[in-house]
Amino acid sequence: MQVIVLGSAAGGGVPQWNCRCPVCRLAWSGDPRVEPRTQSSIAVSAGEHAWVLLNASPDLRAQIAATPALQPKFGERDSPIRAVVLTNGDVDHIAGLLSLRESQPFDIYGTQDTLGLIRENQVFDVVAPTLAPRRPAAFGVPFHPAPGLEMEFFTVPGKVPLWREDAGLVIGEETGSTVGVTITANGRRLVYVPGCAAVTPALRERIAGADLLFFDGTLYRDDEMIAAGVGTKTGARMGHLSMSGMEGTMALLKDVPVARRVFIHINNTNPALIDGSDERRAVEAAGWAVARDGMEFSL
Ligand code: MLT
Numbered sequence: 340m341q342v343i344v345l346g347s348a349a350g351g352g353v354p355q356w357n358c359r360c361p362v363c364r365l366a367w368s369g370d371p372r373v374e375p376r377t378q379s380s381i382a383v384s385a386g387e388h389a390w391v392l393l394n395a396s397p398d399l400r401a402q403i404a405a406t407p408a409l410q411p412k413f414g415e416r417d418s419p420i421r422a423v424v425l426t427n428g429d430v431d432h433i434a435g436l437l438s439l440r441e442s443q444p445f446d447i448y449g450t451q452d453t454l455g456l457i458r459e460n461q462v463f464d465v466v467a468p469t470l471a472p473r474r475p476a477a478f479g480v481p482f483h484p485a486p487g488l489e490m491e492f493f494t495v496p497g498k499v500p501l502w503r504e505d506a507g508l509v510i511g512e513e514t515g516s517t518v519g520v521t522i523t524a525n526g527r528r529l530v531y532v533p534g535c536a537a538v539t540p541a542l543r544e545r546i547a548g549a550d551l552l553f554f555d556g557t558l559y560r561d562d563e564m565i566a567a568g569v570g571t572k573t574g575a576r577m578g579h580l581s582m583s584g585m586e587g588t589m590a591l592l593k594d595v596p597v598a599r600r601v602f603i604h605i606n607n608t609n610p611a612l613i614d615g616s617d618e619r620r621a622v623e624a625a626g627w628a629v630a631r632d633g634m635e636f637s638l
Pocket residue numbers: 349350429430431501502534577
């Protein structure tokens with residue numbers, strides 16, 4: 340299985356268009372310690388010229404331009420993108436579907452909840468369901484979005500997308516609103532969890548023994564957006580675990596055996612984005628990598 344990180348940042352990317360937090364300031368100034376990053380998505384393949392995108396970020400067009408494997412190769416119209424698999428309905432995970440218009444067939448997989456959000460939003464009809472069928476996948480039922488690839492959704496504590504929050508908001512719900520994906524090919528297993536509000540015993544079990552784990556790396560500290568003066572929300576309020584602390588991801592997944600563990604969906608306020616920072620060193624000392632755009636893995 341081939342894996343390419345198309346984008347490693349959380350919503351907004353790095354730097355974010357309107358942000359002057361300490362990390363974005365370094366990025367705006369061209370400081371080499373902060374590599375610019377686009378919004379989170381990975382591409383996976385187990386065959387020739389057949390790729391599946393895990394989420395479609397608003398930066399998808401630029402991600403394809405930066406990734407030769409995803410570019411058209413044959414005839415007048417062509418794409419190796421066979422399917423897009425959605426883990427939730429967040430803007431940073433669905434807006435890229437709009438860049439996949441132009442009458443190209445591919446499949447869109449998601450839970451009933453996530454596909455429902457796309458159905459209700461008429462703008463997504465520009466990606467015609469006749470050419471890009473919506474294929475609901477249930478928990479625990481494997482699907483095969485491209486040759487040689489088997490995938491399965493599992494529940495992850497989460498919430499509805501920001502743009503669907505209302506008075507009835509439940510953070511940490513385990514419904515179809517947020518999922519993780521298990522991807523297997525040739526006996527190798529990748530687990531993709533770009534958003535997660537809590538670690539449950541079932542989640543630990545899902546992750547255990549994976550050859551590669553991509554996990555929610557939104558914030559380093561739960562209150563870092565408040566501390567940086569760029570927001571009023573904690574990570575917990577946004578439905579994201581933080582990397583550090585007793586209740587953070589590094590601590591909660593410490594004893595779960597995984598061959599390689601990589602943080603993805605990293606918010607621009609996260610100091611672990613700065614090469615050489617104390618936070619980066621702590622993350623690496625704990626056995627984690629911080630994803631970069633263009634990173635590749637072969638499983
Ligand atoms: C999130 O990951 O919390 C969302 O992408 C937030 C957003 O939609 O901006």
